[in-house]
Amino acid sequence: MSSLKPIAIIQTGHTYPQIRQHYGDFDDWIAQGLGQLSPVIRVDAIKEGPLPAPESLAGVVITGSHAMVTEAKPWMKKLAHWLFSTLENAQQLPVLGLCFGHQLLAQVLGGEVADNPLGMQVGTVPLRFTAAGQQDALLGAMAGHPWAQVVHRQSVLTPPPGSTVLASNVHDACQAFRYGERVWGVQFHPEFSADVMRSYLQRLSGEGLMQQQVDTHLQNVRECRDASAILARFAQLTLAQVA
Numbered sequence: 001m002s003s004l005k006p007i008a009i010i011q012t013g014h015t016y017p018q019i020r021q022h023y024g025d026f027d028d029w030i031a032q033g034l035g036q037l038s039p040v041i042r043v044d045a046i047k048e049g050p051l052p053a054p055e056s057l058a059g060v061v062i063t064g065s066h067a068m069v070t071e072a073k074p075w076m077k078k079l080a081h082w083l084f085s086t087l088e089n090a091q092q093l094p095v096l097g098l099c100f101g102h103q104l105l106a107q108v109l110g111g112e113v114a115d116n117p118l119g120m121q122v123g124t125v126p127l128r129f130t131a132a133g134q135q136d137a138l139l140g141a142m143a144g145h146p147w148a149q150v151v152h153r154q155s156v157l158t159p160p161p162g163s164t165v166l167a168s169n170v171h172d173a174c175q176a177f178r179y180g181e182r183v184w185g186v187q188f189h190p191e192f193s194a195d196v197m198r199s200y201l202q203r204l205s206g207e208g209l210m211q212q213q214v215d216t217h218l219q220n221v222r223e224c225r226d227a228s229a230i231l232a233r234f235a236q237l238t239l240a241q242v243a
Contacts, residue, residue: 005058006039007238010079012046012100013065019199026063029191030098033231034061037239046075051082054090059238061231062101064189068154069103069113076104083108087183094238095183096138099152102176102185109160109179116155120208121171123217124197124224125150127188133166138184138233139176142226148175148188149197149224151204155187182237190230194223 009027014020023029027042034040038058043051054060062083069076083105086093097105103113127146134143142148146167156174159165167176167186176186192200198221205214 004038004239005056006041007034007059007061007235008052008057009040009042010051010060010062010101011042011044012063012076012079012104013067015066015196016199016203019196019203023193023196023199026191029193029196030061030063030231033191033228034235035232037232037235045079051079054086054093057093059094059234060086060096061234062095062097062104064099064101067100069100069107070115070154080104080108087179091180092182094234096234097185098191099150099187099189102187103154103156105179105183105185106156106160106163106174106177109163109183111156111160111163111174112158113154114157115153116157116171118171120151120153121155122151122201122204122209124148124194124221125169125171125188127167127169127175129167130165132164132178133176136166136178137181137237138178138230139166139186141233142230145224145226147222147224148186148190148227149192149194149221150188151197151200152187153208156185184234186230188227190224190227192224193228194221197221 129143159174163177163179
């Protein structure tokens with residue numbers, strides 16, 4: 001195990017303190033989902049310091065964030081530059097962006113990210129898989145049970161040129177995309193459990209959602225084990241890449 005290259009979890013933010021106290025943080029949930037197949041390193045993109053050399057990694061997962069891609073903060077620009085260079089020079093390196101990470105990847109690759117005209121999407125929602133999504137090496141396994149946890153105000157309004165849209169729904173035309181064969185972005189949160197999703201809904205009461213909306217969404221929350229399983233599947237694909 002120690003001889004394997006690690007998967008880097010690039011952390012782009014933290015969950016709310018109350019949720020973190022009870023359930024952990026984004027990187028904890030992602031590491032748990034990836035499983036024990038590969039070692040993991042955690043990199044805080046917001047802190048000063050160099051990002052890891054792509055050749056030292058088996059794969060990359062970019063977390064969600066409460067920040068917005070369009071804020072274009074210095075740390076975001078630094079991470080975007082690193083991603084662009086990585087995608088150009090390490091084209092076989094598997095990369096997975098989650099929510100904010102999905103949006104940042106899309107922007108780096110030439111897509112458009114902005115506030116969704118329909119507003120916030122939150123809760124457990126159904127997805128529609130394209131034909132490509134149903135056959136995709138990463139997402140294909142969840143096509144038969146297309147439910148996922150979401151919480152976001154911004155979306156990928158225009159997918160990157162040359163990318164393949166894998167999933168959509170009534171709120172987002174691009175809930176997931178693949179670029180080439182090794183780069184994926186998903187707007188949903190495979191790392192969220194049902195308890196974490198409920199905690200987000202309760203936290204957003206009065207801050208973007210009315211209590212009636214929260215109560216309605218809470219009724220629909222369920223575990224999304226097929227969506228969660230894509231993290232372990234991603235870990236498997238990184239092993240296949242270096243085998």
